[in-house]
Amino acid sequence: xxxxxxxxxxxxxxxxxxxxxxxxxxxxxxxxxxxxxxxxxxxxxxxxxxxxxxxxxxxxxxxxxxxxxxxxxxxxxxxxxxxxxxxxxxxxxxxxxxxxxxxxxxxxx
Amino acid sequence: xxxxxxxxxxxxxxxxxxxxxxxxxxxxxxxxxxxxxxxxxxxxxxxxxxxxxxxxxxxxxxxxxxxxxxxxxxxxxxxxxxxxxxxxxxxxxxxxxxxxxxxxxxxxxxxxx
Numbered sequence: 001x002x003x004x005x006x007x008x009x010x011x012x013x014x015x016x017x018x019x020x021x022x023x024x025x026x027x028x029x030x031x032x033x034x035x036x037x038x039x040x041x042x043x044x045x046x047x048x049x050x051x052x053x054x055x056x057x058x059x060x061x062x063x064x065x066x067x068x069x070x071x072x073x074x075x076x077x078x079x080x081x082x083x084x085x086x087x088x089x090x091x092x093x094x095x096x097x098x099x100x101x102x103x104x105x106x107x108x109x
Numbered sequence: 110x111x112x113x114x115x116x117x118x119x120x121x122x123x124x125x126x127x128x129x130x131x132x133x134x135x136x137x138x139x140x141x142x143x144x145x146x147x148x149x150x151x152x153x154x155x156x157x158x159x160x161x162x163x164x165x166x167x168x169x170x171x172x173x174x175x176x177x178x179x180x181x182x183x184x185x186x187x188x189x190x191x192x193x194x195x196x197x198x199x200x201x202x203x204x205x206x207x208x209x210x211x212x213x214x215x216x217x218x219x220x221x222x
Binding site: 096 | 113115142144151152154157165197199201209210211212213214215216218
């Protein structure tokens with residue numbers, strides 16, 4: 001079946017630094033989604049990608065749909081304390097939507 | 110437009126009891142998916158409903174069941190609760206099963222004692 005690997009598992013950075021995380025799949029995906037989850041809340045959709053090579057921004061966040069269709073990247077520029085949370089990637093190939101294990105981001109003021 | 114709502118937000122039950130969780134999707138969304146989230150296992154897919162029919166089911170025992178009503182609202186039920194069922198249960202809605210973008214509710218935190 002389809003598998004999704006998300007890395008890194010966790011990050012501890014200084015406020016103002018840029019952050020990068022990625023997801024890779026075992027098969028070709030047609031959609032990549034990136035979510036952020038705050039403690040005790042449900043994931044909130046940040047960016048949706050539907051085409052290979054697509055680069056989409058949402059404020060300080062930028063995500064890309066890899067050319068091979070097997071990976072996606074999320075970058076956060078100039079991190080601030082409220083960026084703290086768990087970031088999930090999700091993707092769909094021929095089956096149902098599947099989720100990565102999440103990247104826990106902590107930001108030190 | 111109101112988001113996905115889930116009730117109750119918090120629930121405490123004891124082993125052996127059963128529980129019913131409710132989800133109201135975004136207006137106009139007809140597909141509802143349920144997920145179980147635990148610290149060690151991440152987001153695990155439970156099932157997906159569309160037009161009152163279960164379209165997909167994850168790898169969970171038969172104690173976990175669900176249904177969808179004609180107004181697209183959905184419920185999930187867990188019978189004979191076990192300690193390991195303690196988790197955050199998330200509901201997500203989308204326009205239809207062919208639309209990948211899912212929007213999540215705040216979740217129901219279930220604690221089994």
